[in-house]
Amino acid sequence: MSINIHQLKKKIIYRSNYRGTKEMDKLLGSFTKKYINNLNIEDLICLEKLLEIDDNNLYNFYNGLETDIKFEINNINNLFKNFKYKND
Numbered sequence: 001m002s003i004n005i006h007q008l009k010k011k012i013i014y015r016s017n018y019r020g021t022k023e024m025d026k027l028l029g030s031f032t033k034k035y036i037n038n039l040n041i042e043d044l045i046c047l048e049k050l051l052e053i054d055d056n057n058l059y060n061f062y063n064g065l066e067t068d069i070k071f072e073i074n075n076i077n078n079l080f081k082n083f084k085y086k087n088d
Helices: 005-017 022-038 041-050 055-062 075-081
Strands: none
Touching: 005 022, 005 041, 022 041, 022 055, 022 075, 041 075, 055 075
């Protein structure tokens, strides 16, 4: 089964911008916009998995707080954890 990278990117962009909370929409939308065109297929799949995590756990992970789940150690989670959000 081959993955359509263009469709996967569209899905990721949409999901990162329409999560349900304005704060996470902005944070994840900015993160995705910055990195999406530089990611390989493995990273895109990891980003898709990251976007499946609920906002509360993502917010806590990003801010170094305790989470209800264990986050994988991978390139995407590392990039997200160290992402410096700039409110445009």
